[in-house]
Amino acid sequence: MKIALLGADAQSLPLLAAALAAGHEWAWGGDLSLAAGHDFSWPATEDQAEQWEDLLVDETADAIIVGRGAAGDSLRTRQVQELARLGRPMLTTFPLFLSVLTYFEVDMSRTEGGGILHYYNPLRESSALADADRWVVDGHPRFGKVEQIAATRSMVERTREQVLDRFAGDVDLLSSVGGKLNRIGAHASSGAEADYSALSVQLLGSTQLPVRWSVEPPGEAEGLALHFICERGRESFWFDANGLVAEPASGPASRAVNRFADAIAAAAVDGTWRHALRAMELTDSIEISLRRGRMIDVHDQQLTEQLAFKGTMAALGCGLLLLLAPGLLAVGWLAGAVGIPLAGYWPHLLLAILAIFLGIQFLPKLLYKSPPSSDG
Numbered sequence: 001m002k003i004a005l006l007g008a009d010a011q012s013l014p015l016l017a018a019a020l021a022a023g024h025e026w027a028w029g030g031d032l033s034l035a036a037g038h039d040f041s042w043p044a045t046e047d048q049a050e051q052w053e054d055l056l057v058d059e060t061a062d063a064i065i066v067g068r069g070a071a072g073d074s075l076r077t078r079q080v081q082e083l084a085r086l087g088r089p090m091l092t093t094f095p096l097f098l099s100v101l102t103y104f105e106v107d108m109s110r111t112e113g114g115g116i117l118h119y120y121n122p123l124r125e126s127s128a129l130a131d132a133d134r135w136v137v138d139g140h141p142r143f144g145k146v147e148q149i150a151a152t153r154s155m156v157e158r159t160r161e162q163v164l165d166r167f168a169g170d171v172d173l174l175s176s177v178g179g180k181l182n183r184i185g186a187h188a189s190s191g192a193e194a195d196y197s198a199l200s201v202q203l204l205g206s207t208q209l210p211v212r213w214s215v216e217p218p219g220e221a222e223g224l225a226l227h228f229i230c231e232r233g234r235e236s237f238w239f240d241a242n243g244l245v246a247e248p249a250s251g252p253a254s255r256a257v258n259r260f261a262d263a264i265a266a267a268a269v270d271g272t273w274r275h276a277l278r279a280m281e282l283t284d285s286i287e288i289s290l291r292r293g294r295m296i297d298v299h300d301q302q303l304t305e306q307l308a309f310k311g312t313m314a315a316l317g318c319g320l321l322l323l324l325a326p327g328l329l330a331v332g333w334l335a336g337a338v339g340i341p342l343a344g345y346w347p348h349l350l351l352a353i354l355a356i357f358l359g360i361q362f363l364p365k366l367l368y369k370s371p372p373s374s375d376g
Contacts, residue, residue: 001261002027003062006052007069007076008251010242014122015065018253019153022261027061028054031069041184054078063086066092080109087115091260094119094276095168098161100284102325103277110273117271118260122124122243123173123224125252129237132177135228136207144232149178150227154283158197163215164283167201169222169243170213172279179207180278186286196289201286204297268372 005016009357013035043209049071054060060352066080077097083090084106096119097103110117139145151174153166168360175181183204195216203211220237239245244252263271281298289296 004028004055004064004066006055007067007071008032009067009093010069011070011120011362012065013089014253015257018250018257025034027307031071033070055083055088057323063089066090066096068096070094073098080106084109084115084117084335085113087113089116090122091118094121095165095280100280103280103305107273107277109179114269116217116263116268117273119272119276120256121169121172123169123239124176125255126245127251128245131176136209139231140228140235143233143235146209146228147231149174150228151213151226151355153215154222155215156218156222158215160196163196163199167213168279168283171282172275174203174211175279178209178211179205181205181282182298184282184285184289184298186289188290211301220227
């Protein structure tokens with residue numbers, strides 16, 4: 001399989017190395033400036049970032065690994081949306097974008113194109129946590145029932161953007177081991193605006209198991225401490241700053257690449273993007289919880305072309321009801337003042353405009369295809 005790399009960074013480079021180790025061919029590379037200083041065990045290639053439209057053609061590569069690289073968020077968003085719209089198979093790093101809205105937009109493009117879209121979070125790929133989800137349901141084999149999960153992220157630089165970036169990857173891991181999370185409560189020291197350097201987040205989900213996440217300065221090294229606190233003790237794991245625990249980077253990356261390659265070989269329509277979208281929804285809800293000062297529910301949402309159309313029509317309908325009737329009354333009055341007998345016809349005109357507007361509501365059934373089955 002021919003692999004393209006769009007955007008070199010600390011996550012995408014191990015993915016490319018794993019793909020080459022599995023026997024795949026590196027066919028195209030762009031936005032590779034951040035690869036400087038990394039120990040390449042594969043042949044260097046020309047940076048083709050300016051010719052990224054080549055990836056829109058199937059013959060260029062069979063699959064694309066996408067990282068943040070040095071490109072701006074707006075450019076990478078446009079590239080991924082266009083590639084998804086054309087159904088190009090992609091394996092992206094996570095989080096790839098800053099805004100949850102972008103994840104919704106890419107999901108719309110993925111649904112339209114029907115392509116395979118996976119993401120890579122080394123935390124979620126850890127083999128050390130292969131049985132952790134069963135501990136939550138059946139209890140730890142040594143320490144008994146799991147009573148809570150606590151995660152502490154240690155970071156030197158704790159700006160709002162950096163903390164949220166780390167939280168997105170961490171909460172994706174917590175969702176995989178603690179069950180689907182749908183309630184969130186955030187706490188931070190407040191001043192002119194919330195200070196994320198000591199952010200603490202409480203989470204609850206379908207299992208009703210309390211999950212806690214917090215950020216603090218590092219003691220010896222940056223990383224994530226994950227504790228399963230049970231009735232007779234605790235099981236703890238330590239992930240380094242790259243999201244790895246007691247195994248080389250090739251392990252998680254190889255598992256992600258193999259699963260991605262298997263999905264392409266099977267022409268599977270399901271991907272993993274919905275999990276990434278869910279993690280970003282939880283991340284986006286932190287600010288809302290801080291503003292409201294309480295726990296909030298995070299509902300399942302899905303942005304599609306049909307829902308976007310309905311939202312636009314709802315807004316236009318409110319505008320029509322607010323402005324159209326008074327406007328027609330004013331036109332009829334002005335027309336009567338100058339001797340034009342229109343006052344008796346404005347109800348008919350209003351009825352005709354509203355009938356046309358209601359007829360437009362049937363356009364989605366004619367224009368949009370029914371979406372494929374949702375991801376597993």
